[in-house]
Amino acid sequence: MSRTLIVVIIIAAIGVGFYYFAAQPEPTPAEQVQAAAEDAGEAVSETADAASETADAVAEETNEAASSITEQATEAAEQAGQAASDLVNQAGEDVAALANQGQDLLNSWIEEGALTLENFDYDAIVASVQESNLAQDLKTQAIQILDDIQASPELIAAKIQELRDLLGGQ
Template identity: 75%
Template structure:
C-alpha cells in the first residue's frame, strides 16, 4: 500500500504540472513561445519538487514501518522525479533558444528590407517584401499578420508610418 501512495503522489504531481502547462493562455506569438518555455520549465520543476517532497515524506513514513523494499521504491521515485525535472529543463532551454531564433529571423527580415530600400517612407516594394515573408522560416501566423500589414500599406500608402511601426513590433517580437 505504501508503494501505491508514493506512486500516486508522484503521478499526481507530474499530472498537475502537465495540466498547468497545457492550460496557460497565450498572449502574442513571441510572448506565447517565451511564456510557454518559461511555464513549462517552472511547472515541471515545481512538479518535480512537489514529487520529491512527497516522496521524501512518504519515505520517512515508510522507513518507520517498512522494509528495504519500500526504501528502494522511494529511491526509484526520486530518481524518476529528478529525471523528469532535468528533461523539462532541457525542453525549456531548447524552447527558449527557438524563441530567440524566431525573434531574430523577424528582425533580420525587417532589417534587410530597410537596408535594401524595399521599405522606407519614400519607397515601398510590396512584391519583394511579400516574397521574402513567404520564403522565410517565420511561423505561419506571423507570416499571415505581416502580409496583412503589407496589404494595408499597399491599399493606403499614406498609412506607411503607422503600419511600419506595427510591422516592426510584429517582427521584432514586441
Template identity: 60%
Template sequence: MSRLILIIIIAGLGAGAYYYLNQPEPTPAEKLESAAKEAGEAIGEAATAAQEAASEALSTATDQASEAASAAVEQAGEAAEQAGQTATDLANQAGDQVASLSAQGQELLDTWLQEGMLTAEQFDYDAMVDSVKNSQLSQDIQDQVIKILDGIKDAPETAALKIQELRDLLAQ
C-alpha cells in the same frame, strides 16, 4: 543422633507415601477444573507466543515498509531531477529557437529596408509577402506581418506608422 535423623526421614517418607496412595480419586468436577486450569495456562502461553510472533512480524513489516519508502523517495528524487534537467534542456532549446526566429525577423526587416522595398515612398508588396511566406517565422508572426503589409497597401499614407509596427513585431 544419626539414627534418630534416619528414623525421622524414613517416617516422613512413609507418611508421604501413605497419603499419596490413599488419596481419593478426583471427582469429575475436579477433573474439569484441573483441565480448565491447564487449558487456561496453555491458552495464556499460546497468547504470549502469538503476541511475540505478531510483534516480530510487525517489526519486520515496519522495517520493510521503511526500506520500501526510502527506495521510493530515492527513485522519486531521481525522476524529479531527470524531469527538471529535461525541462531545463527544453527551455534552453525553446529560448534558442525564439532568439533565432527573432533574429530572422530582424534580418528580414533589415533586408527590406536596405533593398528599398519598404520605405515611406517605396513599397514592394508582392516581394515582401513572398519573402515572409518563405521565411521560417512562425505562422502567427507571418500572418501578423502580412496583415500589416496589407494595411500599408490599403492605406499608403500610414506607411510610417505601419513600418514601426513591423519593427516592433519583428524585433521581438
C-alpha cells in the same frame, strides 16, 4: 508494488505536464518562452509533490522501502527537472532564432530599399514573408500590415513601426 506505484505516478505527472504543454494553442514567441518556463516549473513541482507523497506513504510501511523509494523519486524528479529545463532552453533558443529571423527579414527590406518611407515594394516583401520560416501567425500578421500599407500609403511610417514591433520584438 510500491516502486511501480511511484513510477506510474511520476510517469503520469510527466505525461500530464507534456500533454498540457502540447495541447496549448500556438502562442507568440514571448508567450512560448514564458509558458514553457511556467510549465516546466509546474511539472517539476507536481513531480516532486507526487514523489514526496508516495515516499511518505511507503515510509510508514518500512524504513528500508522508504529509503529506496525516496532515492528513486529524487532521481526521477531530477531527471524530470532536467528534461523540463532542456525543453525550456530549447524553446528559448527557438524563440530567439525566430525573433532574429524576423529582424533579419525586416533589415533586408530596409537595406534593399524595398521598405522605406519613399519606396514600398509590396510584391517582393510579401513573397519574402511567405518564403520565410516565420511562424504562420507571424506571417499572417505581417502580410496584414503590408496590405494596410498598400491600401493606405500615407500610414507607412506607423505601419513600418508595427512591422518592427512584430518582427523585431521591440
